[in-house]
Amino acid sequence: MSLVDDLHAAGLTGRGGAAFSTAVKIRAAHDHGAHLVVNACDGELGAGKDAWVVEHHLDELARGAALVVGGRRGRRSVRFAAHRGSRTAALLAAAGVDLLEVPGRYVSSEETALVSLAEGGLARPLTKRRPVVTGGQHADGRRIPATVVLNAETLWRVAQVEAHGPGWFRSFGTAAEPGPRLVTVSGAVLRPGVLETSAGVPLADLLDAASPAPAAAHVGVGGLGGILLTVSDARGLRWSTADLAHHGGSVGPGVLEVLDPSRCPLDVVRERLAYAAGESAGQCGPCMFGVPALSAAWDRLAARPDAASRDEVRRHAGLLPGRGACRFPDGVARFAASALTVLAPHLAAHATGSCPRPEVGHRVQHA
Numbered sequence: 536m537s538l539v540d541d542l543h544a545a546g547l548t549g550r551g552g553a554a555f556s557t558a559v560k561i562r563a564a565h566d567h568g569a570h571l572v573v574n575a576c577d578g579e580l581g582a583g584k585d586a587w588v589v590e591h592h593l594d595e596l597a598r599g600a601a602l603v604v605g606g607r608r609g610r611r612s613v614r615f616a617a618h619r620g621s622r623t624a625a626l627l628a629a630a631g632v633d634l635l636e637v638p639g640r641y642v643s644s645e646e647t648a649l650v651s652l653a654e655g656g657l658a659r660p661l662t663k664r665r666p667v668v669t670g671g672q673h674a675d676g677r678r679i680p681a682t683v684v685l686n687a688e689t690l691w692r693v694a695q696v697e698a699h700g701p702g703w704f705r706s707f708g709t710a711a712e713p714g715p716r717l718v719t720v721s722g723a724v725l726r727p728g729v730l731e732t733s734a735g736v737p738l739a740d741l742l743d744a745a746s747p748a749p750a751a752a753h754v755g756v757g758g759l760g761g762i763l764l765t766v767s768d769a770r771g772l773r774w775s776t777a778d779l780a781h782h783g784g785s786v787g788p789g790v791l792e793v794l795d796p797s798r799c800p801l802d803v804v805r806e807r808l809a810y811a812a813g814e815s816a817g818q819c820g821p822c823m824f825g826v827p828a829l830s831a832a833w834d835r836l837a838a839r840p841d842a843a844s845r846d847e848v849r850r851h852a853g854l855l856p857g858r859g860a861c862r863f864p865d866g867v868a869r870f871a872a873s874a875l876t877v878l879a880p881h882l883a884a885h886a887t888g889s890c891p892r893p894e895v896g897h898r899v900q901h902a
């Protein structure tokens with residue numbers, strides 16, 4: 536069987552968050568003679584698994600990359616993308632690979648933003664008329680050659696499927712989401728880090744492995760493009776898209792962040808949305824104006840948590856999905872809408888001032 540056949544049989548999907556079939560993507564890359572960009576940026580807030588793969592499995596990651604370009608590296612380049620100044624970038628540079636240094640902004644590691652950067656443009660998402668694996672165009676009309684972008688964990692899994700076979704791969708996970716996968720757990724936990732797991736395990740097991748703060752009440756699933764859950768709801772779910780979909784989520788990029796119970800959760804969300812408002816690449820009106828408007832609406836909710844403020848957040852979040860060239864605004868809207876639902880019981884305590892006071896000066900750090 537060919538590599539593509541093996542990957543199809545294994546059911547490997549991209550581990551960066553989109554969960555698209557890796558076999559389909561690699562077949563298209565082969566058909567179009569695509570260059571390869573390995574995304575090791577950990578672009579989602581709270582993500583750390585790309586760094587973990589680079590640190591612990593770089594040889595297999597490189598093997599996966601070589602498999603994808605089919606041994607014809609002279610014609611098809613392989614570049615490894617990591618955030619400028621990061622430890623991952625330093626490790627890749629020390630290993631002597633072709634490093635693509637990426638600015639530390641949220642959308643800079645979006646698939647087409649990496650392709651644009653690799654071809655000498657800005658690290659901003661491209662307007663897509665067709666998948667970038669078939670080629671694209673800069674805003675100034677210059678042609679962009681066919682390029683496939685694959686996440687670092689995905690390529691490590693490609694090497695594993697080639698080494699151990701599709702049967703081995705499918706011995707982990709569920710029928711719908713097969714294979715081993717990584718999850719980064721952070722926030723108010725005693726043991727933050729990257730866990731090796733698979734879909735279908737109880738979410739409670741993942742939380743307990745990281746030892747969350749006893750009073751922890753909320754957990755973010757999927758970062759800025761994900762959802763918020765109460766810890767009690769999370770403990771009743773399996774780590775699977777089938778379960779998380781009931782709350783609007785998915786396993787996505789494999790990110791769990793336990794919120795600090797000593798902080799007001801409305802304020803934590805307020806900071807995330809303020810961060811998002813500054814991260815739009817400023818190319819699409821609904822995103823450029825809509826994300827800051829959503830952030831401002833949440834500010835008003837935190838200041839006066841009444842029904843009118845709730846409706847305003849809901850209205851602004853409802854205006855964003857499907858309106859940008861990339862999925863950034865969709866993710867932010869999903870996160871805000873989920874937080875609004877999950878924090879509804881908290882609003883009364885917030886209105887009376889009995890929730891924890893916001894910490895002045897606390898800021899979100901980009902992964």
Ligand code: SF4
Binds near residue numbers: 660814816817858
């Ligand atoms: S949706 Fe926002 S982040 Fe995405 S390309 Fe448009 S302006 Fe940039």
